[in-house]
Amino acid sequence: MIPGLGGRNSLPFAIPARFLLTGALAFCLAWSALLFNPNLLLGSVREPAVLALVHTLTLGFATMILVGAMHQLVPVLLITNLHAPRWGNVTYGFLLAGALCVIFGFLAGYQLWLILLGGGLELLGLLLFNLNLYLTNKTATQKGAVSHAVLAAAGYLSFTVLLGLLNAAARASPALGRLLGDITPLHLSVGLFAAFMLAIAGAGHKLLGMFTLSHHAKAWPLTALIYLIHAAVALLLLDALLHAGLWRAAGIFFAAAGGLYSYDTYALLKGRMRRRLETPLRGYLGGSLFLLLSLCLALAGAWSAAVFSVLAGFIPLAIAGMLVKVGSFLAWQHRYAAQVGKTAIPMVRDMTVVQLSALSQWGIGLGAFTITCCLLWPSQFLATLGSALATLGAWSLLLHLLWISFGKHPAKPKAPSAHLKGHTP
Amino acid sequence: MMQTAIDITEMNASASAEAIIEALKAVYDPELGVDIINLGLVYGLTIVGENVQLLMTLTTPGCPLHATIEQDVLRNLEKVPGVGWIDVQIVWDPPWTPERITEEAKKQLYWL
Numbered sequence: 001m002i003p004g005l006g007g008r009n010s011l012p013f014a015i016p017a018r019f020l021l022t023g024a025l026a027f028c029l030a031w032s033a034l035l036f037n038p039n040l041l042l043g044s045v046r047e048p049a050v051l052a053l054v055h056t057l058t059l060g061f062a063t064m065i066l067v068g069a070m071h072q073l074v075p076v077l078l079i080t081n082l083h084a085p086r087w088g089n090v091t092y093g094f095l096l097a098g099a100l101c102v103i104f105g106f107l108a109g110y111q112l113w114l115i116l117l118g119g120g121l122e123l124l125g126l127l128l129f130n131l132n133l134y135l136t137n138k139t140a141t142q143k144g145a146v147s148h149a150v151l152a153a154a155g156y157l158s159f160t161v162l163l164g165l166l167n168a169a170a171r172a173s174p175a176l177g178r179l180l181g182d183i184t185p186l187h188l189s190v191g192l193f194a195a196f197m198l199a200i201a202g203a204g205h206k207l208l209g210m211f212t213l214s215h216h217a218k219a220w221p222l223t224a225l226i227y228l229i230h231a232a233v234a235l236l237l238l239d240a241l242l243h244a245g246l247w248r249a250a251g252i253f254f255a256a257a258g259g260l261y262s263y264d265t266y267a268l269l270k271g272r273m274r275r276r277l278e279t280p281l282r283g284y285l286g287g288s289l290f291l292l293l294s295l296c297l298a299l300a301g302a303w304s305a306a307v308f309s310v311l312a313g314f315i316p317l318a319i320a321g322m323l324v325k326v327g328s329f330l331a332w333q334h335r336y337a338a339q340v341g342k343t344a345i346p347m348v349r350d351m352t353v354v355q356l357s358a359l360s361q362w363g364i365g366l367g368a369f370t371i372t373c374c375l376l377w378p379s380q381f382l383a384t385l386g387s388a389l390a391t392l393g394a395w396s397l398l399l400h401l402l403w404i405s406f407g408k409h410p411a412k413p414k415a416p417s418a419h420l421k422g423h424t425p
Numbered sequence: 426m427m428q429t430a431i432d433i434t435e436m437n438a439s440a441s442a443e444a445i446i447e448a449l450k451a452v453y454d455p456e457l458g459v460d461i462i463n464l465g466l467v468y469g470l471t472i473v474g475e476n477v478q479l480l481m482t483l484t485t486p487g488c489p490l491h492a493t494i495e496q497d498v499l500r501n502l503e504k505v506p507g508v509g510w511i512d513v514q515i516v517w518d519p520p521w522t523p524e525r526i527t528e529e530a531k532k533q534l535y536w537l
Contacts (some may be wrong), residue, residue, distance in 0.1 A: 072489070075487065076485075076487040076488070076489060077487065078487070079486055079487040079517075142486060142487070206485075210484070210485050211456075213457075213484075213523045213526075213534065214523075215522045215523055273523045273526070273531065273534060273535070274534055274535065275535050276535075329456065329489075332455055333489060333490070333493070336455075337490070337492075337493040340455075340493055340496065340497045340500075341451075341452075341496070341497045341500040341501065347453070347455050347456075347458045348455050348456045349456075349458065
């Protein structure tokens with residue numbers, strides 16, 4: 001048995017599926033809650049209810065899905081078995097309990113003890129996950145830029161939560177607050193760019209190449225992106241100590257990393273064999289536009305809109321696109337792999353519904369754009385429209401995942417290959 | 426027309442290479458919907474008597490479909506008359522590239 005491909009340590013479907021479905025549900029709940037109170041977008045972004053929304057999107061949605069997907073992806077990248085697949089259940093418990101405590105801590109009007117408890121649980125879950133990845137990495141038979149990016153992103157997820165925890169602790173202890181200063185920008189930058197963008201760039205490099213049959217893209221843009229992000233985080237940490245205005249240089253590094261991400265995506269697409277892009281992949285690419293929009297908004301000094309452009313547009317679109325592909329692959333393996341050759345079974349793509357993919361992507365994309373506009377030009381109409389579109393997109397995504405996981409998929413006839421004669425004995 | 430080469434060795438073969446390759450055309454990559462012969466995943470085929478050794482790869486190293494595809498290969502080869510002992514070896518060197526896909530399958534995949 002080749003490592004990473006089964007055996008005693010093979011990953012049960014329920015482990016990643018639990019993370020992915022919980023993440024998609026959190027995404028729905030976040031936007032549905034906003035739909036019931038769109039005026040939240042018209043007030044301060046530091047309002048506890050807005051922070052609850054932001055943490056539902058980051059901890060409930062993005063972190064859950066990235067951690068769930070990494071359980072499957074990392075062994076494939078490293079060509080080895082996950083050290084302890086069942087630790088995933090414990091990680092899931094910590095992350096779920098942690099996210100709920102943090103979100104309800106904000107909703108209850110900034111209950112610090114609940115936020116600290118939630119942050120602690122979240123950190124424990126992520127540390128356990130990182131330990132699992134570290135021990136897996138020790139048995140790796142192959143390493144490269146993609147695995148470096150994904151493992152570093154997992155480390156930055158823990159660091160982001162630690163910074164959030166320190167931020168909350170600083171509110172409880174004025175002495176600690178004076179010592180640390182305002183680390184909210186650091187918490188936000190590390191989370192959005194070092195954790196989420198790096199994870200998306202790393203996983204995207206592998207998955208986009210795989211799904212479009214593009215095998216000629218070089219690894220250097222991704223490698224350079226990783227080191228730019230490490231350098232940007234180092235600069236931000238130095239700035240937190242020295243207050244020397246280094247955050248500007250860090251911002252330039254993050255922007256350059258975003259540029260490299262776009263270039264890497266372009267290079268992969270340019271060398272692809274499958275010219276027609278599947279709907280989920282088009283959504284993934286649509287996410288890149290929000291990264292560009294965010295850069296323009298940041299240059300114009302519209303910080304809240306820039307952050308929401310990444311949080312509501314880039315991250316969800318990139319994640320949703322790959323989620324449909326990865327989810328259908330996982331579900332196929334769980335439901336149909338054992339029946340291969342015995343009975344007619346669907347292909348992986350027969351498990352997805354193009355219309356649901358398109359609806360979720362357009363809903364998420366247009367919703368994120370409208371919400372970004374609402375932060376620039378506050379209006380109740382834009383707030384309601386944006387949250388309604390995002391809610392539609394989110395529920396379509398969840399419905400699609402449920403169909404992929406549990407639906408009755410048609411076994412369509414395979415592409416005719418009997419007429420293909422291609423081999424030379 | 427460019428075609429994918431399979432290194433075939435036959436010694437006192439009790440099964441024909443053509444029959445074996447035809448049987449392998451029933452083994453599909455479930456993601457791409459194309460069989461492993463036309464994807465160029467098969468590198469070598471050695472038939473000695475009724476013993477068959479197949480050297481093949483997958484589209485990406487560490488592909489989780491390894492066990493599924495290997496089982497499907499075994500199941501299909503067992504049906505070929507004259508085939509007894511079967512050994513399927515999956516290798517990553519040389520790595521697979523889309524250039525190994527046959528021209529006909531490339532056309533099929535182009536807009537798929």
